[in-house]
Amino acid sequence: MLPLETFGGEASCHDAVRGSGHSAGHDLLHSLLTLIELADPGLPSHESYSPFCLKVHRALRLLDLPYTRRNESDPRRLRPFNPKGQAPVLLVGDEPVADSTDIVARLQVLAGRALVPTDPRLAAEARLVEEFADTAVNAYLVAARWADERNWPSTKEAYFVGMPRLVRAIVPGRLRAGVVERLVAREVWRGGPDECWRRFASLLDDLDARAPSAGGWVGGEYGLADLALFAQVHSLRTPLTPWQRDEVARRQNLTAWLDRVDAATRPAAPASMAA
Numbered sequence: 001m002l003p004l005e006t007f008g009g010e011a012s013c014h015d016a017v018r019g020s021g022h023s024a025g026h027d028l029l030h031s032l033l034t035l036i037e038l039a040d041p042g043l044p045s046h047e048s049y050s051p052f053c054l055k056v057h058r059a060l061r062l063l064d065l066p067y068t069r070r071n072e073s074d075p076r077r078l079r080p081f082n083p084k085g086q087a088p089v090l091l092v093g094d095e096p097v098a099d100s101t102d103i104v105a106r107l108q109v110l111a112g113r114a115l116v117p118t119d120p121r122l123a124a125e126a127r128l129v130e131e132f133a134d135t136a137v138n139a140y141l142v143a144a145r146w147a148d149e150r151n152w153p154s155t156k157e158a159y160f161v162g163m164p165r166l167v168r169a170i171v172p173g174r175l176r177a178g179v180v181e182r183l184v185a186r187e188v189w190r191g192g193p194d195e196c197w198r199r200f201a202s203l204l205d206d207l208d209a210r211a212p213s214a215g216g217w218v219g220g221e222y223g224l225a226d227l228a229l230f231a232q233v234h235s236l237r238t239p240l241t242p243w244q245r246d247e248v249a250r251r252q253n254l255t256a257w258l259d260r261v262d263a264a265t266r267p268a269a270p271a272s273m274a275a
């Protein structure tokens with residue numbers, strides 16, 4: 001979605017993130033798994049502005065898999081690993097796995113633990129929630145950052161921070177026009193801001209009514225549905241989108257569920273930094 005975390009932040013850094021266990025198997029996995037992601041926003045609450053990178057971070061944590069982080073400020077640098085030039089990419093040894101859905105599927109195999117219930121109907125429901133989050137809910141997040149006039153100045157500031165001033169006067173606006181065009185094609189912005197935010201409020205009401213009062217979204221345990229939905233909705237809770245953040249905060253059941261998933265999946269502080 002965001003053709004542009006591209007220009008925010010430093011070129012690359014490598015942080016080691018450990019799971020809670022420190023067995024030989026964990027150490028092996030730690031050197032085996034590298035998450036290639038976009039720039040680190042430097043927020044304690046969000047490892048990434050990218051909801052798809054956030055989803056993978058939280059899946060790694062939920063599965064207690066240690067990994068190394070590698071930040072690329074320009075998604076084009078991801079093309080050798082993912083022809084679509086998108087983050088996230090997970091390196092399993094030297095093998096690149098692209099797309100958050102495929103990455104989370106691979107992580108389950110590596111961890112030897114499923115993130116969907118054993119009941120096939122519930123497993124299908126969890127995958128449907130993932131698809132809904134990655135597409136429909138994501139469209140509102142992109143609209144909130146790129147199309148909403150109230151948020152564009154802070155989005156531009158955050159995403160294009162490293163760009164030379166002259167280029168910055170031209171490029172962000174052009175990229176924004178392309179993103180908004182795609183949002184219209186995705187229907188979410190076709191009727192303009194009033195319709196978009198009316199539907200958004202109604203979506204939040206439904207999520208609030210459906211949010212589980214304890215445990216995970218589908219089948220009781222935290223799993224795939226939680227990771228995918230959390231990643232998109234929690235991404236609305238940053239300083240980039242204050243109106244949308246406050247709208248989420250007004251929904252108490254939804255907020256309580258988000259906070260529980262956050263607590264269950266927040267990565268431990270980086271154990272070490274390498275150049």
Ligand SMILES: N[C@@H](CCC(=O)N[C@@H](CS)C(=O)NCC(=O)O)C(=O)O
Binds near residue numbers: 004086
């Ligand atoms: N379906 C992909 C979507 C990934 C995606 O949209 N990544 C964005 C960052 S949130 C990106 O890399 N955008 C750069 C671009 O499209 O040029 C997934 O689930 O991983």
